Amino acid sequence: MKKVALIVLMFPLLYACHQQQKPNILFIMSDDHAFQAVSAYGHGLNNTPNIDRIANEGAIFNKGFVTNSICAPSRAVVLTGKHSFINGKVDNIQAFDWNQPNFAKDLQAIGYQTALIGKIHLNGLPQGFDYSAVLPGQGHYYNPDFIINGVKERINGYVTTITTNLGLDWLKNKRDKTKPFLMLYQQKAPHRNWQSEEKYLSLFDDKTFDFPENFFDNYEGRPAAAAQEMMISATEEQLAVTNGAGGHGRWGHDFKLLEDPFGRDTRFNKELDRFTPEQKKAWLKAYTPKNDKMRAANLEGKDLAHWKFNRYLKDYLRTIQSVDDGVGEVLDYLDENGLAENTIVVYTSDQGFYLGEHGWFDKRFMYEESFRTPILMRYPKEIKPGTQIDELIQNLDFAPTFLDYAGVEIPEDMQGESFRKVVSKETSEWRDAIYYTYYEYPSVHMVKRHNGVRTDRYKLMHFYYDIDVWEMYDLEKDPAEMKNIYNDPNYTEVQKMMHKRFEEMRDKYGDSDELDQMHIENYLSHRKKRRQG
Ligand code: SGN
Numbered sequence: 001m002k003k004v005a006l007i008v009l010m011f012p013l014l015y016a017c018h019q020q021q022k023p024n025i026l027f028i029m030s031d032d033h034a035f036q037a038v039s040a041y042g043h044g045l046n047n048t049p050n051i052d053r054i055a056n057e058g059a060i061f062n063k064g065f066v067t068n069s070i071c072a073p074s075r076a077v078v079l080t081g082k083h084s085f086i087n088g089k090v091d092n093i094q095a096f097d098w099n100q101p102n103f104a105k106d107l108q109a110i111g112y113q114t115a116l117i118g119k120i121h122l123n124g125l126p127q128g129f130d131y132s133a134v135l136p137g138q139g140h141y142y143n144p145d146f147i148i149n150g151v152k153e154r155i156n157g158y159v160t161t162i163t164t165n166l167g168l169d170w171l172k173n174k175r176d177k178t179k180p181f182l183m184l185y186q187q188k189a190p191h192r193n194w195q196s197e198e199k200y201l202s203l204f205d206d207k208t209f210d211f212p213e214n215f216f217d218n219y220e221g222r223p224a225a226a227a228q229e230m231m232i233s234a235t236e237e238q239l240a241v242t243n244g245a246g247g248h249g250r251w252g253h254d255f256k257l258l259e260d261p262f263g264r265d266t267r268f269n270k271e272l273d274r275f276t277p278e279q280k281k282a283w284l285k286a287y288t289p290k291n292d293k294m295r296a297a298n299l300e301g302k303d304l305a306h307w308k309f310n311r312y313l314k315d316y317l318r319t320i321q322s323v324d325d326g327v328g329e330v331l332d333y334l335d336e337n338g339l340a341e342n343t344i345v346v347y348t349s350d351q352g353f354y355l356g357e358h359g360w361f362d363k364r365f366m367y368e369e370s371f372r373t374p375i376l377m378r379y380p381k382e383i384k385p386g387t388q389i390d391e392l393i394q395n396l397d398f399a400p401t402f403l404d405y406a407g408v409e410i411p412e413d414m415q416g417e418s419f420r421k422v423v424s425k426e427t428s429e430w431r432d433a434i435y436y437t438y439y440e441y442p443s444v445h446m447v448k449r450h451n452g453v454r455t456d457r458y459k460l461m462h463f464y465y466d467i468d469v470w471e472m473y474d475l476e477k478d479p480a481e482m483k484n485i486y487n488d489p490n491y492t493e494v495q496k497m498m499h500k501r502f503e504e505m506r507d508k509y510g511d512s513d514e515l516d517q518m519h520i521e522n523y524l525s526h527r528k529k530r531r532q533g
């Protein structure tokens, strides 16, 4: 009898202990962070020692991909574990339905305490989070507004630092320490227009970066690639077409020639108005001498392209340095509070980015640099330090994976799969193909609608709507995707096989020509309404 009473008495305690056994989840996502700019991937552009720590003490994913290479849709895929055409958030423009299930809601339901901090880029009040402190829309780099539990307030300072501080404050002071936690800690950086923190304004000044090999691409055999508006070094004619619409790299906004020599692009000057006098002073001090030197050099042709490429890349990498600092602070907090062992840490981005490959910045295309995304993951209980993952993993898989770790049954209609056993190396059984869709067209950067399938070696893509073009690549022979081998007689069998895989993928995930057509109609009517309203 006594024994029974004791067990009954101890039950809440045992329950609490059991709850604590559930792993915490710290999901770190930055915006537009190319894997080429995470030093753990070995490209040698920059140093990200804190992000690298996650891989050194855990796993690095060499074939991590998104399903739709653009911000808001990617976030919707992460939350729901469903492709864009199922969760409904196909582009940055149309609304996201927060009423649908998401993995944060599922974790909340079993007693997790949940927080969402930083950029989310989805309209409406986030659902599934006990605490949220988010940027409205894209947010600002300097003195940004935040919406904290639904209430807007301006916070002075630099956005990356503020986001980190909000995250640390939640971990230290707002968290219920008896509960397992889920924290989505999501940075705005390194999103365009790459405004760095004051202390990094001169980082890389002593460095010169070489063009990637295919910077001067002629887009032969790839008409959709030729039609984009995301050139780092566009001609004046190209700039004139897109000026105002924000496409190709712009003198003021992107290259920060504080006054546009052609007198058109004053948007960046306007943004400086947001700065405090001290911030502005630091910026002018750093940029004015560099800009004067550039103007005096009267650069042309390849030299001018090289200057633009360097200005772009350095600004981009500078913003990443602050992201890395923040990761370091949060990892230190876990260490110092005995949380490292029982916390799953993921570092990723909402998609990849072009750092001059094909002459570009931005993303959207299913070509590797933007289709891929960095994924690094640490969980000492199950992942060995230095693990390399070469399976085809997608951002679609995060939700079911986290639910798996938390011991929640994965809802049947989630389309991703748990990669828990892949990353612990308990299984080598995994999918051998992945599916991709992109919809936001016509829009900024003018990347045409397309979809496709990628296997370990080959990629088949279809561009449609105002074009009907297939592309195919042999990634083993042509990793830079410069030669479209669609209809190449040497690949007839491969082409047949890839078409079959493409149809299989569309069937498996529930995509179709009818859905594509519906998205086109929705998009056009939405744009029309916006123009009228
Ligand atoms: C803004 C950027 C674009 C970028 C989109 C989407 N222009 O429009 O370059 O492609 O956001 O980015 S900017 O001049 O306003 O920075 S996303 O990450 O939100 O998808």
Ligand code: CA
Pocket (backbone or CB within 6 Å): 031, 032, 070, 071, 350, 351
């Ligand atoms: Ca993005």
